[in-house]
Amino acid sequence: MKLAGFERWLKETMGLDASTIGPTIVDRALRERMAAAGSADLAGYWQTLRASPLEQQELIETVVVPETWFFRDREAFAALAQRFGPGGSGERTLDRLRLLSLPCSTGEEPYTMAMAMLDAGLPGERLAIDAVDISERALAKARRAVYGNNSFRGSELQYRERHFSPVPGGWQLGAAARERVNFQQGNVLDIGFLPGEAVYDAVFCRNLLIYFDPPTQARTVAVLDRLLRPDGLMFVGPAETGLMLSLGFVSAQLPMAFAFRKPAANDAAVVPAAATAARPLPKPLPAKAAAPAPAKPRPRVAPAPAAIPAATPAAAPAANAAPLQIAQRAADDGRFDEAIAICQAQLREHGPSVEALYLLGLVLGAIGQATRAEDSFRKVLYLDPAHEETLMHLALLLDAKGDAAGARVLRSRAQRHRKHEIQGGGRT
Numbered sequence: 477m478k479l480a481g482f483e484r485w486l487k488e489t490m491g492l493d494a495s496t497i498g499p500t501i502v503d504r505a506l507r508e509r510m511a512a513a514g515s516a517d518l519a520g521y522w523q524t525l526r527a528s529p530l531e532q533q534e535l536i537e538t539v540v541v542p543e544t545w546f547f548r549d550r551e552a553f554a555a556l557a558q559r560f561g562p563g564g565s566g567e568r569t570l571d572r573l574r575l576l577s578l579p580c581s582t583g584e585e586p587y588t589m590a591m592a593m594l595d596a597g598l599p600g601e602r603l604a605i606d607a608v609d610i611s612e613r614a615l616a617k618a619r620r621a622v623y624g625n626n627s628f629r630g631s632e633l634q635y636r637e638r639h640f641s642p643v644p645g646g647w648q649l650g651a652a653a654r655e656r657v658n659f660q661q662g663n664v665l666d667i668g669f670l671p672g673e674a675v676y677d678a679v680f681c682r683n684l685l686i687y688f689d690p691p692t693q694a695r696t697v698a699v700l701d702r703l704l705r706p707d708g709l710m711f712v713g714p715a716e717t718g719l720m721l722s723l724g725f726v727s728a729q730l731p732m733a734f735a736f737r738k739p740a741a742n743d744a745a746v747v748p749a750a751a752t753a754a755r756p757l758p759k760p761l762p763a764k765a766a767a768p769a770p771a772k773p774r775p776r777v778a779p780a781p782a783a784i785p786a787a788t789p790a791a792a793p794a795a796n797a798a799p800l801q802i803a804q805r806a807a808d809d810g811r812f813d814e815a816i817a818i819c820q821a822q823l824r825e826h827g828p829s830v831e832a833l834y835l836l837g838l839v840l841g842a843i844g845q846a847t848r849a850e851d852s853f854r855k856v857l858y859l860d861p862a863h864e865e866t867l868m869h870l871a872l873l874l875d876a877k878g879d880a881a882g883a884r885v886l887r888s889r890a891q892r893h894r895k896h897e898i899q900g901g902g903r904t
């Protein structure tokens with residue numbers, strides 16, 4: 477048995493395309509397992525592997541990439557809280573919000589989902605998060621919920637004060653967030669994986685598909701599609717966005733969140749490029765004049781599916797729209813420097829605008845430039861005091877730097893504006 481045979485076994489069993497991590501890693505993993513199993517050569521190890529489910533799991537444990545940390549790509553969690561938190565358009569009023577983290581690795585991702593939703597004000601008993609991973613070892617760490625410095629990256633760590641307490645060897649997550657997450661071992665490629673249909677309001681499948689080849693990616697996305705509610709959101713990693721578009725998902729237009737939704741019946745008319753191009757441009761940002769907003773109720777910026785027309789010829793300034801679309805796409809693809817440069821050029825050439833400042837704030841926030849992000853968001857609010865998304869993002873930044881009172885004020889401002897809009901809409 478040669479290396480290629482083991483690589484084939486890994487692909488069939490867990491989806492891993494060895495070329496994504498490099499042959500040396502697989503080779504090293506095999507040598508490590510051969511030594512542990514007492515096999516003299518690859519042929520002997522192959523026999524052991526085929527005969528022993530325990531050894532199969534050990535080999536899987538040796539090749540998985542468990543890299544993860546709290547609030548990784550934090551805009552995804554802001555978008556989740558905004559959509560499904562109290563007052564959000566996806567709020568579930570009667571039953572529980574159900575979320576899935578797959579793969580959850582050592583737990584940082586599902587626990588972040590719990591912290592984000594609890595911080596947004598969702599009562600714990602209305603939140604249920606399922607978290608699945610193929611690695612038993614990763615799950616054991618997740619269940620312990622004690623984390624070292626590597627899990628806390630970046631400078632915005634105030635959530636740690638709120639949710640963790642120091643223990644020997646790291647930080648222990650508190651019960652409030654822990655109790656919301658149910659961990660289970662599972663392989664997304666297994667027949668019968670998470671049986672059932674469309675139960676989740678949001679699925680996080682981040683940084684898994686990058687390790688799969690195209691057929692396995694398509695198979696995995698079909699499983700996730702089955703599990704996601706028709707109005708649900710699917711979050712992927714920055715490098716996985718193009719794949720989702722090519723598999724028929726539609727950008728949820730939540731900048732930097734790398735979020736997608738299922739296509740609606742009228743999407744073909746809205747995004748004609750989707751039929752022909754592998755990677756259609758996201759729908760245009762709603763263009764808006766640079767002048768301060770009038771005090772009248774403003775339309776919600778968070779796009780309802782298919783609510784934004786493909787073009788808004790009457791909106792001004794039309795010249796700004798295309799560069800900002802490009803900036804948004806660069807941001808969605810993780811090309812943050814490019815996105816920042818385009819926003820800054822727009823601001824230089826056309827003066828302050830809500831769209832450019834808002835996107836700039838999101839990108840700066842995503843790369844950990846919290847002070848500059850805050851500055852950009854404050855400029856948005858100067859132009860448009862009711863800009864709901866900015867109020868929510870700025871609240872998150874204030875939360876992160878420990879200004880809980882300031883964050884509360886911004887959130888209640890956002891809720892007030894939202895109510896005002898709903899009531900205004902009801903009267904017309």
Ligand SMILES: C[S@@+](CC[C@H](N)C(=O)[O-])C[C@H]1O[C@@H](n2cnc3c(N)ncnc32)[C@H](O)[C@@H]1O
Pocket residue numbers: 489490491540541542543544545548578579580581582585608609610611614662663664665681682683684713
């Ligand atoms: C890089 S981590 C991603 C963790 C988290 N989603 C994030 O983005 O931070 C990849 C995880 O995928 C898991 N994994 C790999 N193949 C899998 C499969 N077929 N089914 C379930 N989990 C798998 C690995 O065990 C590993 O923990």
